[in-house]
Amino acid sequence: NAGVTQTPKFQVLKTGQSMTLQCAQDMNHEYMSWYRQDPGMGLRLIHYSVGAGITDQGEVPNGYNVSRSTTEDFPLRLLSAAPSQTSVYFCASSQTGVSNQPQHFGDGTRLSIL
Amino acid sequence: AQSVTQLDSHVSVSEGTPVLLRCNYSSSYSPSLFWYVQHPNKGLQLLLKYTSAATLVKGINGFEAEFKKSETSFHLTKPSAHMSDAAEYFCAVTVRNQGGKLIFGQGTELSVKP
Numbered sequence: 513n514a515g516v517t518q519t520p521k522f523q524v525l526k527t528g529q530s531m532t533l534q535c536a537q538d539m540n541h542e543y544m545s546w547y548r549q550d551p552g553m554g555l556r557l558i559h560y561s562v563g564a565g566i567t568d569q570g571e572v573p574n575g576y577n578v579s580r581s582t583t584e585d586f587p588l589r590l591l592s593a594a595p596s597q598t599s600v601y602f603c604a605s606s607q608t609g610v611s612n613q614p615q616h617f618g619d620g621t622r623l624s625i626l
Numbered sequence: 627a628q629s630v631t632q633l634d635s636h637v638s639v640s641e642g643t644p645v646l647l648r649c650n651y652s653s654s655y656s657p658s659l660f661w662y663v664q665h666p667n668k669g670l671q672l673l674l675k676y677t678s679a680a681t682l683v684k685g686i687n688g689f690e691a692e693f694k695k696s697e698t699s700f701h702l703t704k705p706s707a708h709m710s711d712a713a714e715y716f717c718a719v720t721v722r723n724q725g726g727k728l729i730f731g732q733g734t735e736l737s738v739k740p
Contacts, residue, residue: 516669543726545726545727545728547728547730552635552732552733553732554630554716554730554731554732554733555670555716555728555730556730557727557728560726560727570727602669602670604670604726604728606726608726610726612658612675612677612678612720613726614660614672614675615672615726615728616672617662617669617670617671618669619667619668619669620667620668620669
């Protein structure tokens with residue numbers, strides 16, 4: 513049972529480069545989200561989606577784009593990477609967007625911007 | 627607005643002694659609260675959740691937490707620490723009427739000494 517799969521696990525970019533972080537889940541979950549984790553700050557929500565074709569901004573959306581063309585996939589795009597985007601990125605999913613349902617997390621993508 | 631404060635950034639215990647990780651929350655309504663654990667280079671794993679049922683919640687690996695509305699607290703405890711409990715722990719609250727959005731605390735790193 514794969515759960516939430518994130519690729520790549522590690523990535524180094526140069527300032528100004530673009531890339532896409534991939535996230536896929538095989539649990540038929542409607543709700544998916546992206547967080548970034550920085551030391552001493554916990555996890556902060558970047559973007560989220562309540563279903564295919566529907567996305568919305570979280571707490572720290574600037575510099576990131578998302579789309580949700582299928583239930584399974586929720587990629588995160590960095591259009592022009594900046595050193596401030598060096599972080600660990602986590603994708604999560606839950607069955608629906610109901611507040612009492614726990615979220616399932618991937619193992620993260622560790623991204624460094626030089 | 628909802629918020630979460632984890633009162634200790636680092637807790638150190640000896641193996642076999644009790645564990646107490648403290649979490650206070652702020653919410654204008656009855657919240658859903660979660661504790662997650664993160665082992666090195668891994669994603670977050672759900673330990674337990676409170677969703678307005680029993681105030682004493684039992685989770686995996688012998689952990690439990692008590693919801694105290696009068697103190698706005700949701701502290702995590704375990705009677706006897708094991709070496710494998712060494713990890714980072716996150717308390718989180720969901721945002722009302724905004725589905726699965728999670729607000730995380732800053733995290734508490736638990737060290738367990740032999």
